[in-house]
Amino acid sequence: MGIRADYVTRPREWIASILAREPRFLSAAQIHQGLERDGARVSLSTVYRTLDRLQAKGDITARPDADGEVTYMLCEPTRHHHHAICRSCGRVEDVDCAAMEQFAESLRARNGFELDGHAIEFFGKCGACR
């Protein structure tokens, strides 16, 4: 009897729009502040719930920053790729990296370790920040 739904609501649109225009990992609190700055009143709870939703849908990637605070970014986790993160402004650029794949593949046999995945992040300064 439970009928599925998927309402289009203001808070969800606002939150999606924040994520859409910020090419960097943002914490729930930062997104909440961004909403306030735009004059959009949304509760922090709703921010968290919406982020959980988007993550479940596979629309965003979540990752804890160095302090353990979870941050989110619009980025399809299904399409395997890596990130280049600017140390200065936090801007994230996707790095699609076949060579890395190939390298990872070549490690598969070593150390008696059966490799089935990897996570890579590059750090540095983006073009705008140099």
Add this chain to the structure above:
Amino acid sequence: MGIRADYVTRPREWIASILAREPRFLSAAQIHQGLERDGARVSLSTVYRTLDRLQAKGDITARPDADGEVTYMLCEPTRHHHHAICRSCGRVEDVDCAAMEQFAESLRARNGFELDGHAIEFFGKCGACR
């Protein structure tokens, strides 16, 4: 007049011994549980303080797990290397990887992105778990 000190205490020895025999990332709570299992009564505060100390000394590496809980492992962060983490038992093996370095180096010029560091983790099954 404040003279620096560096006391050798039971709690510190116990915590170091737990870390020394566990080749995987452990949370403060897990270390605390390990101590209790060994019959060593140490407060959680002391576990945190000791971990902070060890990290400041450069003896351990800290990293937030997927949920943002910080975990720690005996591992010199100064010697640049990467980790192969068993998805089954969590065992961590160091991966010293010149080829990866070289690859990272080759990316330096791309994307207008001045690369100055990278973090890599490999996942899979360790020899014992296959």
Add this chain to the structure above:
DNA sequence: CCTCATTTGCGAACTATTCGCAAAAATCCC
């Protein structure tokens, strides 16, 4: 509009981590 399922806001609850301070332990000197 009217109805009804879904979503939101609010405050309370939880969890991981940090802090302040008095009691306990380690070091040093005799």
Add this chain to the structure above:
DNA sequence: GGGATTTTTGCGAATAGTTCGCAAATGAGG
């Protein structure tokens, strides 16, 4: 070893990020 001095510990309270429960508000559909 005993005692003075400094550091460390344990405890409970404080903090910060995140989750929950529930009544009120909102979106979808007729």
